[in-house]
Amino acid sequence: QQQVKQSPQSLIVQKGGISIINCAYENTAFDYFPWYQQFPGKGPALLIAIRPDVSEKKEGRFTISFNKSAKQFSLHIMDSQPGDSATYFCAANNNDMRFGAGTRLTVKP
Amino acid sequence: DAGVTQSPTHLIKTRGQQVTLRCSPISGHKSVSWYQQVLGQGPQFIFQYYEKEERGRGNFPDRFSARQFPNYSSELNVNALLLGDSALYLCASSLASGGPGYEQYFGPGTRLTVT
Numbered sequence: 001q002q003q004v005k006q007s008p009q010s011l012i013v014q015k016g017g018i019s020i021i022n023c024a025y026e027n028t029a030f031d032y033f034p035w036y037q038q039f040p041g042k043g044p045a046l047l048i049a050i051r052p053d054v055s056e057k058k059e060g061r062f063t064i065s066f067n068k069s070a071k072q073f074s075l076h077i078m079d080s081q082p083g084d085s086a087t088y089f090c091a092a093n094n095n096d097m098r099f100g101a102g103t104r105l106t107v108k109p
Numbered sequence: 110d111a112g113v114t115q116s117p118t119h120l121i122k123t124r125g126q127q128v129t130l131r132c133s134p135i136s137g138h139k140s141v142s143w144y145q146q147v148l149g150q151g152p153q154f155i156f157q158y159y160e161k162e163e164r165g166r167g168n169f170p171d172r173f174s175a176r177q178f179p180n181y182s183s184e185l186n187v188n189a190l191l192l193g194d195s196a197l198y199l200c201a202s203s204l205a206s207g208g209p210g211y212e213q214y215f216g217p218g219t220r221l222t223v224t
Contacts, residue, residue, distance in 0.1 A: 006151075032211055034212070034213070036215075042217060042218075043113075043199050043215035043216050043217045043218050044152065044199070044215045045215070046212055046213065046214060046215075049212060089151050089152070091151075093211065095157075095164070095165050096142075096154040096157060096165040096166075096167060097142065097144075097152075097154055097201075097213065098154065099144075099151030099152050099153070100151055101150060101151050102149075102150070102151050
């Protein structure tokens with residue numbers, strides 16, 4: 001069922017560094033691409049989202065880069081902080097939301 | 110303003126039993142979606158309801174069913190529980206079923222354990 005491939009599976013970054021998580025999709029009918037942050041025992045929280053008519057969207061330290069021709073999009077977390085340590089999911093939507101497998105991010109102090 | 114609420118928080122059932130999970134969306138939201146999240150994996154789409162009508166169904170057996178009430182709250186029912194149904198069940202609400210206003214906000218989930 002998975003139509004969104006996410007990498008890497010896990011990521012370790014030093015405090016202040018840039019965290020980059022990548023996703024690739026297959027279905028060109030997808031029209032909405034959100035990123036979610038999930039802490040253990042909690043539901044996913046919407047971080048930032050983009051639609052395919054835009055190549056980049058920035059909100060605070062979080063940026064989505066979107067490459068429609070390559071069918072890829074990525075999340076960049078600038079100035080990563082220990083509090084950013086969580087699992088991040090990309091997703092893509094066309095009538096139903098398809099999630100990537102997740103990336104466990106650890107930010108070391 | 111309250112976020113998405115789900116009940117119960119945790120549930121332990123025996124194989125073969127039936128379970129009902131409940132979800133209340135954010136005030137003003139008319140769409141509710143249900144997801145199953147197995148430990149270590151991303152959420153898997155089960156159902157979407159909008160204005161009390163089913164708008165989408167994922168690849169789950171007929172043992173899974175859902176409905177949405179006039180106040181936009183929703184229930185997910187699972188019959189004949191299997192060990193493999195053990196998971197975190199997430200509910201998400203949104204203003205619309207697609208297009209602008211589709212941002213989905215998740216509840217804390219119901220942790221179902223089948224023994």
